[in-house]
Amino acid sequence: MSENSLVLVTGAAGYVGSHVLSQLLRQDCPVRVALRSRARARELAETVASQGLDPGPIEIMLADLTADNGWADAVTGVTDVLHIASPFPAEAPEDDDEIIVPAREGTLRVLRHARDAGCRRVVMTSSFAAVGYSSKADENWTEEDWTDPDDDNTAYIRSKAIAERAAWDFVDREGGGLELTTLVPVGIFGPTLGTHLSTSVKFIQSMLTGALDRVAPQYFGVVDVRDVATAHLQALTTAGAAGERILLTADGPAESFLGIARILREGLGAAASNVPTSEYSEAEVRELAQTEPAFREAVSRLGRRPQISNAKAKAVLGWEPRPVDETILDTARSLIANNLL
Numbered sequence: 270m271s272e273n274s275l276v277l278v279t280g281a282a283g284y285v286g287s288h289v290l291s292q293l294l295r296q297d298c299p300v301r302v303a304l305r306s307r308a309r310a311r312e313l314a315e316t317v318a319s320q321g322l323d324p325g326p327i328e329i330m331l332a333d334l335t336a337d338n339g340w341a342d343a344v345t346g347v348t349d350v351l352h353i354a355s356p357f358p359a360e361a362p363e364d365d366d367e368i369i370v371p372a373r374e375g376t377l378r379v380l381r382h383a384r385d386a387g388c389r390r391v392v393m394t395s396s397f398a399a400v401g402y403s404s405k406a407d408e409n410w411t412e413e414d415w416t417d418p419d420d421d422n423t424a425y426i427r428s429k430a431i432a433e434r435a436a437w438d439f440v441d442r443e444g445g446g447l448e449l450t451t452l453v454p455v456g457i458f459g460p461t462l463g464t465h466l467s468t469s470v471k472f473i474q475s476m477l478t479g480a481l482d483r484v485a486p487q488y489f490g491v492v493d494v495r496d497v498a499t500a501h502l503q504a505l506t507t508a509g510a511a512g513e514r515i516l517l518t519a520d521g522p523a524e525s526f527l528g529i530a531r532i533l534r535e536g537l538g539a540a541a542s543n544v545p546t547s548e549y550s551e552a553e554v555r556e557l558a559q560t561e562p563a564f565r566e567a568v569s570r571l572g573r574r575p576q577i578s579n580a581k582a583k584a585v586l587g588w589e590p591r592p593v594d595e596t597i598l599d600t601a602r603s604l605i606a607n608n609l610l
Contacts, residue, residue, distance in 0.1 A: 278351045288495055302329060341386070366424075368428045376432045384447045395452065402430075423562075461607070493596040526545075
């Protein structure tokens with residue numbers, strides 16, 4: 270990163286964003302963050318300080334994805350934007366638009382202001398939800414695949430597909446000279462830097478505390494949050510990343526929840542004595558999905574073992590992911606170290 274550049278980060282107080290911010294600061298890159306409240310600014314400063322880094326040089330701007338206020342100032346003088354923020358609800362909303370509209374309109378708001386300010390590139394964090402949640406003849410997934418937003422998926426899954434499609438359409442039709450790269454991570458695990466836990470880290474927490482008796486028989490890709498953060502910086506500095514959609518997943522086959530439990534037991538010993546040792550049957554998952562929204566996504570994944578390519582990330586970015594075992598164990602160790610069990 271050049272000392273003459275200024276990078277704006279949205280979602281910097283979140284799970285992925287905090288790791289991105291930490292890596293930018295360690296490279297002495299001038300950073301500005303857009304946060305929706307002063308409370309988030311205090312949380313961010315505490316997280317940065319906990320890593321032995323000085324939060325002082327970070328420029329704080331208040332701007333919410335649901336309104337235009339503050340965005341023009343946030344992008345003024347900015348070279349590049351890392352757009353990481355996106356709604357991820359703890360529970361399914363009554364109205365899908367509660368997630369879909371802010372995800373789509375927030376993305377377009379950031380792109381529009383970045384274009385108007387003459388920014389060079391926006392790197393947007395998408396999700397495998399935008400790739401692999403529609404049916405196809407096989408389970409081999411690449412950047413060419415898209416989830417159909419009209420399919421019967423959860424609001425979150427639909428929001429990711431809709432927001433990313435909207436981003437590409439905007440840049441194609443009215444982006445001017447603005448470059449766009451979208452990074453498409455699978456299930457993100459890895460150490461948390463603060464006390465605000467992501468959904469995936471909460472899942473590991475629930476396993477370790479014994480809150481989960483059994484798990485769904487579901488397979489998915491795993492990627493380390495630190496490697497996702499590295500990919501964001503690589504996407505800013507790699508000329509060939511402009512105009513590219515790039516999947517991020519660890520090497521090897523898809524992992525299951527029961528496989529994650531096995532990694533925890535084998536790697537942590539007594540500290541993992543509460544993790545589940547069995548799965549629900551497919552029939553039980555279908556029955557639970559009738560009344561439990563958390564099982565709705567699992568039904569759509571029953572019997573599927575996705576094979577997800579990271580060849581493009583390696584070829585374009587020079588990206589190398591950590592092993593899944595290391596990622597899962599470091600997630601657990603961060604929870605233990607921060608007294609979050």
